[in-house]
Amino acid sequence: QVQPVESGGSSVQAGGSLRLSCVYSSIGRNVVGWFRQAAGKEREGVASIVGFSTPTYTDSVLDRFFISKDNEKNILYLQMNNLIAEDTAMYYCAAGPWFWRGGVLNTAQYDYWGQGTQVTVSS
Numbered sequence: 001q002v003q004p005v006e007s008g009g010s011s012v013q014a015g016g017s018l019r020l021s022c023v024y025s026s027i028g029r030n031v032v033g034w035f036r037q038a039a040g041k042e043r044e045g046v047a048s049i050v051g052f053s054t055p056t057y058t059d060s061v062l063d064r065f066f067i068s069k070d071n072e073k074n075i076l077y078l079q080m081n082n083l084i085a086e087d088t089a090m091y092y093c094a095a096g097p098w099f100w101r102g103g104v105l106n107t108a109q110y111d112y113w114g115q116g117t118q119v120t121v122s123s
Contacts, residue, residue, distance in 0.1 A: 002112060004076075004093040009117030016083050016121075022076040022093030022114060029095035029112060033104060034067060034078045036089035036119075043092070045105025047078060056104050060086070083121045090116040 004024040012018050024032060033048030047067040049055040055067045066079040076093055094110035102108030 004095060004112055004114035006091065006093045006114040006117040009091060009119045011120040011122065012083055014084055014121055014123050017079070017081045018083065018119060019080065020078040020091055020093075020117060020119075022078075024074055024076060024093060024095050024112070024114075030098040031096040031104060031109060032069065032076050033094055033096075033110070034076075035092045035094055035107065036087075037092070037116075038086075038089040041089075043107055045107070046091070048104035050098070050104060058105060080119070083119075085121050085123065088119060088121050090118050092116045 002025060004022050006020060006022045008020040010018060031050050034046040035043050036046050037043040045058055046061055047055060047057045047065055049067050049069060064082045068077045093114040095112040096110035
């Protein structure tokens with residue numbers, strides 16, 4: 001497939017956990033990541049992993065979110081723990097080429113995007 005497909009979004013209580021999944025095509029796409037877009041705000045990078053390198057996270061999710069891959073099945077995961085209201089957003093899975101063209105948490109790095117899955121965190 002060309003377009004990644006996300007799943008796992010849901011409504012959860014603050015302090016809870018959630019795991020998102022994304023099925024993607026690895027052909028020519030060694031850079032994968034998760035982005036999110038809250039209502040009225042721009043899309044921001046959340047987490048990314050390139051090959052077997054150390055994952056990269058935005059500061060607001062550091063030590064709470066964890067990105068991982070199943071290389072055999074081409075599935076990308078985002079484990080989200082200790083969720084807070086500020087995590088509420090549409091979450092997108094994305095894939096891009098290995099060469100630099102913006103950075104791993106920059107939308108310009110990616111050319112394949114999923115349709116998004118909604119995560120809502122309430123108190």
